[in-house]
Structure formats: C-alpha cells, structure tokens
Amino acid sequence: MTITAARTHVALPARALLACGAASGPLYFLTTLVQAAVRDGFDLTKHPASMLSNGGAGWIQVTNFLVSGVLVIAGAIGLRRTLEPGRGSTWGPRLLGVFGVSMLFAAVFKADPGNGFPVGSGPGTISTAGVLHMAAGSIGFLSLIAATFVFASRFSREGNRGWAVYSRVIGIAFFASFAGISSGNANAVVMLAFWTTVMLAWGWVTAVILRTNR
Structure with missing residues (x-):
C-alpha cells in the first residue's frame, strides 16, 4: 500500500506537467485567432501571428507567448519524466523544450510592425529586437520540426x-511552409499554408503528449 501511494505521488506531477503541455x-x-478576428488591420493572408504583439493590445499576444512557452516547457519536462528509455526519450523532449524557450524569447523581443499592421504603419523596418525575434522563431520552429522526426523514429522502432x-x-x-515564408515571397497562399502547418504541428504536440499521458 505504501509503495502504491508513493508511486501515485511521483506520477501526479508528471501528469500535471503533461496536461500543461x-x-x-x-x-x-x-487566443491568437480571436485577436486576428477582432484587431483592425490584421490579415491572416498578410501577417504572421507574432505581429499581434504590436499596438495598444499587443500585450495580449506577448502574454500569450509567455504563457504558452511556459506550458510547452512544462510538457517537455513531463515527457522526459514519463517516456520509457529508448530512442528519442531524451532528444524529443529537449527539442520541444527549446521550442518553448524560443517562445519566451519571442515575447521579450517583439516582431517589427509593418505591412499595414498596426493600422497606419508603413513599410516594415528591421530593428535589433525584430532580428532577435526572427532568430528565436527560426530556432524554435526548426526544433519543433526536428522533434517530429525524432519521435517518428521512436514510433517506428516501437512498431507504431x-x-x-x-x-x-x-x-x-x-x-x-517554413521554407516558403523564409524565402521572402510570402504571398497569401504561402502565409495561409504557414498558419495551417503551425496549427497542425502544435496539434501534433498535443496529440503526442495526450498519447503519452494515457
């Protein structure tokens, strides 16, 4: 009875971390899509989500980055504690953790305004904060992409x-889609493809965590 209780006590924190992730x-x-729908001048075919950090209501997206980043990091820690030893059990969670940390940097270093958002802004300019934001985003997205292949290798080895x-x-x-938007030719099709694949990738994170939590 004591051993069972101890095991339950140890498992609960990991399950809570996974729930956060x-x-x-x-x-x-x-949070992002509600803002995209109500903020004047924002267009899914022209603007990435990070540009919502600008303007009078920009603090909402900054907070969104911070909270979501912390939750991803929590989920990564939960995965590291929960996954059975084997292929991907170390680097899979680490890569997701890097993605979470990149979101914290994206909150601190805001994307530059431009392309008509916020309303009244002119052509986009490049600031130091904007460059750091793009660097953090690139590292985070590439880490998330790498995580999909690390877990794919693990699933293959398990026969899944x-x-x-x-x-x-x-x-x-x-x-x-990331390569497309990074090319500088971010037309409406490329931008919408990027929005879609980011959502799918984050949905994959949720699916993998829920699978582990079961």
Whole structure:
C-alpha cells in the first residue's frame, strides 16, 4: 500500500506537467485567432501571428507567448519524466523544450510592425529586437520540426507505423511552409499554408503528449 501511494505521488506531477503541455497549443491558437478576428488591420493572408504583439493590445499576444512557452516547457519536462528509455526519450523532449524557450524569447523581443499592421504603419523596418525575434522563431520552429522526426523514429522502432507516418508528414509539411515564408515571397497562399502547418504541428504536440499521458 505504501509503495502504491508513493508511486501515485511521483506520477501526479508528471501528469500535471503533461496536461500543461497538451493545453499549450489550443490556448495559444484560441487566443491568437480571436485577436486576428477582432484587431483592425490584421490579415491572416498578410501577417504572421507574432505581429499581434504590436499596438495598444499587443500585450495580449506577448502574454500569450509567455504563457504558452511556459506550458510547452512544462510538457517537455513531463515527457522526459514519463517516456520509457529508448530512442528519442531524451532528444524529443529537449527539442520541444527549446521550442518553448524560443517562445519566451519571442515575447521579450517583439516582431517589427509593418505591412499595414498596426493600422497606419508603413513599410516594415528591421530593428535589433525584430532580428532577435526572427532568430528565436527560426530556432524554435526548426526544433519543433526536428522533434517530429525524432519521435517518428521512436514510433517506428516501437512498431507504431501510423504515428511514425503522422509525425513525418507533419514535419515535412511544416518544413516546406517554413521554407516558403523564409524565402521572402510570402504571398497569401504561402502565409495561409504557414498558419495551417503551425496549427497542425502544435496539434501534433498535443496529440503526442495526450498519447503519452494515457
């Protein structure tokens, strides 16, 4: 009885951490999409989510970055504690943790305004904070992409072919859209593809965490 109670006591913190990680994506996108719908001048076909950090209501997105980043880091810690030793059990959670940390940097160093948002802003300018924001975002997105392939390798080794394919498809699609938006030719199709794959990638994070939590 004592051993069982002790095991339950140890497991609860990890489950709480995993729950935090699973909530990060839905919370982030609910907050972001509501802002995208109500803030004047914001256009999903022109502006990335990070530009919502500008303007009088920019503090909402800054807070969103901070809270979501902390939740992702919590989920990564929960995965590290919960996953059975083996392929991906170390680097999978670490890469997700880097993604979470990148969001904290994205909150501190805001994206530059431009392309008509906030309303009245002219052509985009590049500031030091904006460069650091882009660097943090690039590191975070590439870490998340790498995590999909690390977990795909783990799932393949475990014989979970469906999860392996799912993970690789998400990684490939996200990398393609990220490459597209990084090329500087961010037309409406590229921008919407990027929004979609970021949502799918974060949905993958939630799915993997929920699978582990079961």
